[in-house]
Amino acid sequence: MTTLPPLGDSLQPDNRMRRLWIFVGVLVGVCVAAFFLNHQFITDDDHASVTAGDCFENRGTTKDPEIKKRDCSDPKADYKVLKKLDDTYFTSFSCSDVEGSTGALSQTGTKPFVLCFTGNRH
Structure with missing residues (x-):
């Protein structure tokens, strides 16, 4: 007979890491959008x-x-x-x-x- 792992075991994704990756993704998206929107100011x-x-x-x-x-x-x-x-x-x-x-x-x-x-x- 198999037993279930205890709650909070490493099989559950860590919400802090997930939030960090979402934050990093949003930050990268904002930076890319800002670059393209301001392209006219960085050209010669x-x-x-x-x-x-x-x-x-x-x-x-x-x-x-x-x-x-x-x-x-x-x-x-x-x-x-x-x-x-x-x-x-x-x-x-x-x-x-x-x-x-x-x-x-x-x-x-x-x-x-x-x-x-x-x-x-x-």
Whole structure:
């Protein structure tokens, strides 16, 4: 005949260890989410400092631009900012009345803005 182990034996999972693993999992998840949400602040992107009259190079893609502010005489400066519109999200409509504008970049979040730009003529 077999006997049952006494209550509190090592066959029962320790609740303290389980809570520790849950805490560690949540902490890792929060850190990963914070990294992806704040990715724009840790890249070498000058989009926030560019203003009207400045020129820039896009070192990213059209879907994920990464702009670098350049002197307008620099051969790498492909675009020139015609207008910067603060506190707006509407990219396609915001630059429609800006004469000579051939494109727009926008940033959403706590300080949204739209950059209306054209090709830079060196």
